[in-house]
Amino acid sequence: MGRELFLSGNEACALAAYDSGCLFASGYPGTPSTEILENLGTYNSVNTSWATNEKVALELCIGASFAGRRSLAVMKHVGVNVAADPLMTLSYTGIKGGLVIVTCDDPGMHSSQNEQDNRHYALFAKIPMLEPSSSAEVYNFLTAAFYISEKFDTPVLFRLTTRICHSHSRVFPGKKSELPASGFTINNQKYVMIPAWARMRHVFIEKRLALLEKFSCSSKFNIFEKGAGSRLIITSGISYQYVRENFINLPVLKLGMTWPFPAEKVRKISCRFKEVMCVEELDPFLENACLVSGVNNIIKRPKNFYIGELNPERVKALLVNFKDFIKPVKQNIPAARPPALCRGCPHAFMFEIFRDYGLIVAGDIGCYTLGTLSPYNALHACIDMGASIPVGLALRAASAGKQKNKIISVIGDSTFFHSGITGLIDAVYNKRSGLIVILDNRSTAMTGGQDHPGTGKTLPGNISVRLDIEKIVRACGVNRVFQVDPFKKTETAAVIKKSLALKEIVVIIATRECIIYGPQKR
C-alpha cells in the first residue's frame, strides 16, 4: 500500500503542485486560499511569492509558463476579478509550461464581501475547469490539470470552495515528477496579441473547446454512478458529498470537469431517466449548461438555492421535499458570537477617534472593516480592495455642506500596496482633496499575518527590501503627510482634526504593529 496522508484541500493542492513539478507559484492572500501558497513556500525548490496583487501574480505565472515552467496562480474568488484582464487574453495565447489558476470561492461568505460563482470565469474565458470534491481529488485533479493545460495549450481553472479548501480528508499521493525547463521559444503569432494574431488565436480557442469537450466526455473526471429510481442527480464538488451523505443509492452523474460541459455524455445518460436534477452550490451553472445542451427533462432548483452554502440538510430537503431547509426556531438559544477587533488592536484606537468625531468613513478590506460594528459603528462603505481612496474622495467631492469635511478614506497597509496606490496617484493628478488614513500594522492581518512589501520579508521568510509607505506617498505627489501612533490617542486625534478641512490631499500614516501578527510577534 502507498502512502496515506490526512490533508486539507489546500495542503493537498500544494503537495500536488510540488509533486507535479510545478516550480513557480504566486498569489495574494485571501481566505480560503491562503494556506496553498503558505504550504508551497515550505519547499525550497519552488519559487513561491506573495505578489502585490492577483493581477501581478497571474502575470508572473504567465512569464514562468512562457519559459516552459509549470506554474500555479492562487487566489480567492474576488482575486480573479483583479486578475481577469490577463486571464481573458491568456486564454488566447495559451501556455508553454502548464499553468493552473486556483480560484477559491466562498459560498456562504464565511469571510468575503460577496459570494460570486467563479465557474462563470471558465465559460467567459473559454478555458477548462476542474472541480474536486475531496482532498484526494484535489491532489489527483491538480496533477491532471497540468497535463490538460499542456496537452491542449490552455490555462486551466481549478475551482475550490471553502469547504474543500478547509476540510481535511485522506490523500494518497503519487510520485514526484521532475521536469526540465524547456525555455522560451519566440513565436509572435502565439505570444503577441495584436488584433491580426489574436483573431487567429480565437479560431484556435473555439477548436480547443471542441477538443476539450470530447476529452471531457470520455474522461475519468466525469463518472456515472448507477442507482435506483427514475431521477438522475447531476452534481460536482462538495455538493456530491452532501448527496451521498443522504442517499447512497441514487443514480448520480458526478462531474469533476465541469467546463467545457460534457454535453454529449450528459444528454446520453439523462435521456434514460424520467427527470434530472442538478445539485450545485450558488448559480444554476450546471442547470443552464444542461438546458443549453438539450437536456429537456431538467427540474430546476427553487431559486433559494442560488443563495448561500449548501450542507447535508439543505440537500436532503431539496431532494426529498423540493424545499429549502430552515433551522427550527427555538427559544433561548444564544446567538453566535460575531468576530471583533482584538483587545489592544491599534485599529480600535483609530476607530474610537473616528467615532468620537462623527466621521463618515469610506473603508476598505481588512481587519479594520470590523470598525463598522459596535462599539465603533465608524466605517460606512466597503466595496473591494483599494476602493476606499476613490470612493471616499468622490463621496466628499459630491457631498455638500457640513458633511463634506467629515468624510475620510481609511485603508490598511497590505491593501494600500495591493491597489491603493493607483487611487492615490489619481487623487493627486486630478487635484482632489480629502484625508486618507493608512492603518499600517505591518501585516496582512485579516488573512493570518502574511508578509507584504512593507514588512521587509518574503513568503518563504527571506529578508528583503522594506518599502517605505511614506516615501511612496510622497513620490505620488502628496505634500502633506503625517506619521502618528494610534496608541497616542490625543496627539493622533489632533492631527486628524486639523487635517479634515484642508483643500488638498492629506495622508496620515498610523503605524503600530498588529498585536497578533506584527513582525515582533512572529
Next chain:
Amino acid sequence: MAPKKDNTRSVLITGLGGQGIILAGNIISSALFSKGFDVKKSEVHGMSQRGGSVESHIRFGRTVYSPLIPYGCADYLIALDENEKKRLHRQLLPGGSIIFLPSENRTALPSPRTLNVYLSAVFLRRLGFSKNDISGYMSRIVKKKYIDINNKAIEAAFRNSASF
C-alpha cells in the same frame, strides 16, 4: 431512496476564537486517522479567528462523505465555552454526550490555555486511547515550548475524567 446505513460518527467541537478549537480538532482527527478510520474534518478559518464563534466538525467511520455534520446528528459535543455549548446543544443527537468543563472546575488545569488539549484527551480516553498515544499526537501538533504544559493537561484529564 434508502437512507445511508453506515456507522459514521460525528464530533462537534465548539468555542471562541483564540481557545484553540482548531488545534483540538487536529489532535482528535489525527488520532482517529492513525487508527485507520476514514476521517473528515471541517472548519472555517478567517473572520472566525477574531474572537467569534468557532466550530470544528469531525466525522469518522468506514466511508465518510460530508465533512459537515448533518443538523442534529452530532454524537459528541465538545464545548470550550458555556454559551457555545448552549448554542450548539441542538446539534446533538438524542442520547449524545457533552464534554465540557464548567469554569469553576477549571482550576484542575495547568493553565486555562490548555482546556482544548484537556477536553480532547477526555474525549479520546473515552474512545480507548492511551495517555501515551494522546501525548504523542499532541506533541506532533503543538509548538515545542508548549508540550510540557499540555502533557500536564493530559495527565489531569486521566485523573479527572472519571467524574464526567
